[in-house]
Structures are given as structure tokens and as C-alpha cells.
Amino acid sequence: FKEMSRASVDLEDPLGEDSHMPVPGLVHRYPDRVLFLVTTSCAMYCRFCTRRRIVLNKEHRTERELENVFAYLREHKEVRDVIISGGDALFIGDKFLETCLAGFRAIPSIEIIRIASRVPVVCPMRIDEKLVTMIRKYAPVYLMTHFNHPYELTDEAKKACAMFVDHGIPMMNQTVLLRKINSDPVILRVLFHELLKNRVKPYYLYQCDLSEGIEHFRTPVQKGIEIIESLRGHTSGLAVPEFVIDAPGGGGKVPVMPQ
């Protein structure tokens, strides 16, 4: 019910992505890396989604649109890092995923590819030997996933993570700070330790953004700072993600640190 209310600060497109697309589906905001939104569908719909304006649109990039993306990247040799996201990058079939990976890998200026997916968390049975073996052919590929709470580290999810890492696909995790769900130094410390035990590096902790109807999930920025303060120096540096605010209007990720 709270999702029906709009706060005065809420924005439909909080990260200004729609206005930074040189080609449909491709966000080019930073000099040397791009974000490719391959589908608007997901295996599970997060209530706090930053792209809630487009998920459920059931849009899927076509082969022809993909060709346009490749053409853009062949021209823009400064781009060395491509993030395949969505929606969920693993909510497309293996065949189309391979077309994407092979196409990006064929561009000499592309050094690394990242796949952004919550599938290891919410639909781990999608991850099988066939999938990880296919992805491994296009190394270096990083798998960026999204665990928010230790409860999400089920036996099945751990197994899915192990499959990626065992096949030479390093994993990173991005967590969204959510009021009364994980906005607690103990919960997050447990989460980050458990992720490391499963060979997943905590990469970013995000301040909940300004998407519409999610005000009830937001914490004060101070909460994130407090959490980082409770970790830095008190536990392995490996367990400490960077706390960032993805600035409205396409300002990009701004790290926020304790004094």
C-alpha cells in the first residue's frame, strides 16, 4: 500500500538512464564502460527496484538492436567494460546470452564483460554446468549478483555461486540498504562474511535510491555511514563494500565514507 504514495523527492527515472542512451538499451554514462539492458524481465521483482519504470514492460532486445549496440561499441573504442543487465541478464535464454557474449568478445577494445543477475539468489536452479561452461568461454566475465540478507544464502544459492567460481567466473555482490530489512550492522556483517565464505566479494552497498513509491525503504544516509564505520578496521577489508549513492539525474555513483 505504501508503494502507492509518492514522496516529493521521488523520480520516475532516478538515475537519468533514459536520457543517456545513445542506442536503445545502452546506457553510456561513464567514459570507459557501458550498461546494456538486455531485457526488462526478471526472475523476481524487487519491491525497491531502481528500474521499476521499465520492468514488467516485457521488452526484449532483438538481434537487430544488438547489432546496433555492437556497431556503437566498435566505434567507441574507449569502452573497455560492458555490463549486461536488465531486468535480469540471466532471464534470457542461453542462446541469446551467448550471442551477446560472443559479439562483445569479438570487439577488440572490450576487455571485460560483467553479467548482472539476481538469478543465483532467486532462481538458482537456472544455473547449470551447461550455462557456466558457455559463459567461461568468453572470459574474463564477472558475475555481479545481489544478496541483501543472510537468509537469501540458501543451500541452492550457495551451490549456484560455487558453480560460477569453480568455472573461473569471479563473483561480486551489490546490496541495497533497506530500512528495517537489512539496515543493521550485525545483519550486514553476517551477510558479508557469509558471502566471502562462498567466494563472493561484497562490492557495493547502495543507498536506496529515489524511485517512486519506495520512500518507506529508505534510510538516512547516516545509517550507511554507521554500518561502514562498524566494519572498517573491525573486520577483513575484503568484507567491506563501498557505500555509494547513485546520484539522481545521472550524476553517477558517489562513494560516501566515515571520517
Ligand SMILES: *Cc1c(COP(=O)(O)O)cnc(C)c1O
Ligand atoms: C553502475 C554503473 C556502471 C558500473 O560502475 P562501476 O563503478 O564500474 O561498477 C556503469 N554504467 C552505469 C550506467 C552504471 O549505473
